[in-house]
Amino acid sequence: MASLNLNEQIALETTLCFKCGCVIALPAELMRNRRNDHESFYCPNGHGQHFTGKATEEQLREQLSAAQTRESTAKREAEYQRKRAEEELTKRHAAEGKLRRVKNGVCPCCKRTFINLKRHMKGKHPGFAARPAPASGEVKP
Numbered sequence: 001m002a003s004l005n006l007n008e009q010i011a012l013e014t015t016l017c018f019k020c021g022c023v024i025a026l027p028a029e030l031m032r033n034r035r036n037d038h039e040s041f042y043c044p045n046g047h048g049q050h051f052t053g054k055a056t057e058e059q060l061r062e063q064l065s066a067a068q069t070r071e072s073t074a075k076r077e078a079e080y081q082r083k084r085a086e087e088e089l090t091k092r093h094a095a096e097g098k099l100r101r102v103k104n105g106v107c108p109c110c111k112r113t114f115i116n117l118k119r120h121m122k123g124k125h126p127g128f129a130a131r132p133a134p135a136s137g138e139v140k141p
Contacts, residue, residue, distance in 0.1 A: 017043035 013031040015024050022043045034041050036055045040048045105117045114120040
């Protein structure tokens, strides 16, 4: 007579039935699958149950997604601030250029050069200093 000895090791994970408290032992891989896919399994007394909480993998995926969202938001904010700083610098350079022209005697209204710009402004454009500057940055007569 021939005999066959079979030794197999199976890693089991246990949990308790939520209804009767009976110990449920499932192979570790099956338990991991049920935690991830939230499908039903049964205790020895026939009570169906499933895992409702998020699995570790789901939690990690959500954390990664949230971190990527925060990172892309930070990049967009940094890009916005960079563009805004560039625009402000461009406006400043334009204003400095206009100021330089006025210092050199160029009328901001009629764009002509005068030796005595102050006298010209008083005589030809008396209300110029009282007018608010246009929003576009250009000086209009």
